[in-house]
Amino acid sequence: MMEVCGNQLLCTYNHETLCIEPWGDNALRVRATKQSHFPQEDWALTQPHSAQAQITLDQDGASLVNGKIRLHLTKRGKITIYNQHGTVLLEEYCRNRRDLLDPKCSAIEVEAREFSPILRGLSPHRPV
Numbered sequence: 001m002m003e004v005c006g007n008q009l010l011c012t013y014n015h016e017t018l019c020i021e022p023w024g025d026n027a028l029r030v031r032a033t034k035q036s037h038f039p040q041e042d043w044a045l046t047q048p049h050s051a052q053a054q055i056t057l058d059q060d061g062a063s064l065v066n067g068k069i070r071l072h073l074t075k076r077g078k079i080t081i082y083n084q085h086g087t088v089l090l091e092e093y094c095r096n097r098r099d100l101l102d103p104k105c106s107a108i109e110v111e112a113r114e115f116s117p118i119l120r121g122l123s124p125h126r127p128v
Contacts, residue, residue, distance in 0.1 A: 004055045013077040024049035026067035
């Protein structure tokens with residue numbers, strides 16, 4: 001399921017939620033979680049500058065344009081980011097059989113994102 005919530009693109013697929021939003025001029029912030037909601041901690045290294053994204057939903061997925069950067073998100077949650085000339089800057093390494101139309105479709109089952117728990121949680125007294 002994909003939806004636009006204010007200036008954010010939200011996508012829920014395969015028990016994972018993605019949140020993509022503009023983060024200043026020509027920049028994006030991408031967060032993912034398998035929890036029921038995003039953590040309250042603000043892990044961003046910088047504060048966002050005001051920017052308004054153009055978000056489009058269609059039958060292939062969604063796209064988000066912020067200045068000179070464009071993100072395409074497939075219905076199955078794979079992210080590809082392009083510059084203003086259409087050159088791929090980042091493409092998630094995802095190899096599976098869920099999207100048979102993807103030229104990189106494969107039987108090896110490599111997911112784009114891997115989630116690992118932090119055992120015992122983070123403690124302010126324990127070095128990271």
